[in-house]
Amino acid sequence: MKACTVCKMISSKxxxxxxxxxxxxxxxxxxxxxxxxxxxxxxELNIEIPGEYCLRVR
Amino acid sequence: MEDTNSTIYALKTSAGQERNVARLLARKARTIDGIGISSILVPESLKGYILVESSTKIDLRNPDLKVQHLRGVVEGSVGITFDEVKRFLKPEPIISSIQKGSIVELISGPFKGERAKVVRIDESREEVVLELIEAAVPIPVTVKADQIRIIQKEAD
Structure with a gap:
């Protein structure tokens, strides 16, 4: 799985x-x-879309 | 930010199963009405526990909440405050706790288990330049900050 470097959403893409x-x-x-x-x-984190997110990404 | 009446609960899970329990609970929250779970937090620093934000009281006797590897709810007279949760939401970068001259141990990569001294810190790239202590010739090694564990802060 991978996490977006901007919005931190986790996906496989x-x-x-x-x-x-x-x-x-x-x-x-x-x-x-x-x-x-x-x-x-x-x-608090300004998340509006349900889903999986990470807390820290690099 | 007091517009929701949700409470944060700490749930005990089997060690290493935190993410699986969180995903199973999230699936139940999506498919079954009335569970009231709005978010699930799995901080890296909290082994064996997950934090669940719910508008209804979490009661594991509820058959809807039966999830493998979920061990129990942490009971306490005072609940978890939102301020306590906030520090997990914005984890401080590992690099900020490393100082030049610190003694560290490499925890992954080809030099795993070796001890080294920090010579330089590159904060923007989250990298540190190390010098292996036991090597005969001091060769600088550049590694990512999450590949090291601090053993001793900078010597006085």
Whole structure:
């Protein structure tokens, strides 16, 4: 799995399906957002799309 | 940021199964109504635990929450505050804790297990230049900051 270097969304693609930026293999920490409307964590990180995100990417 | 009434729970999982438990719980949260889980956090620094944000009380006696490798809910008189969770959301880069002159151990790569001294730090590329202590000739080795573990901070 790879993480987008900009929005941190995790996918298996070379380019992020959400924002189109390149992805990286080097990531750590996992955050799964199931309900961005209700989640304070999602609001804190300005995440609006449900999905898997990493916490740190390089 | 007080517009949601969700609480953060710490759940105990089997060691090494944190991501699997998180993914299984997320799938249940998506498919079953009324679970109330809005996000699941698996910080790298927290082994054996995951943090779950939920609008309903997490009760593992609920058959909907039966997940393999999920061991229990951490009970406490005071819940986890959002400020405590915030520090996991923005982890500080490893490189900022490394100082020039520190003694470190390489934890991966061809020099795994070797001890070395930090000679130079490249913060923008998150790289450090090391000099192996036990090598006969001091050859500088450049590695990524996450490949080392600090043994001793800079000697006085």
């Amino acid at each position: 070379d380019h992020c399906p959400s924002c189109g930026n390149p992805t990286s293999d080097n990531w750590s920490g996992l955050l799964i957002i199931t309900d961005p409307e209700e989640s304070r964590v999602a609001k």
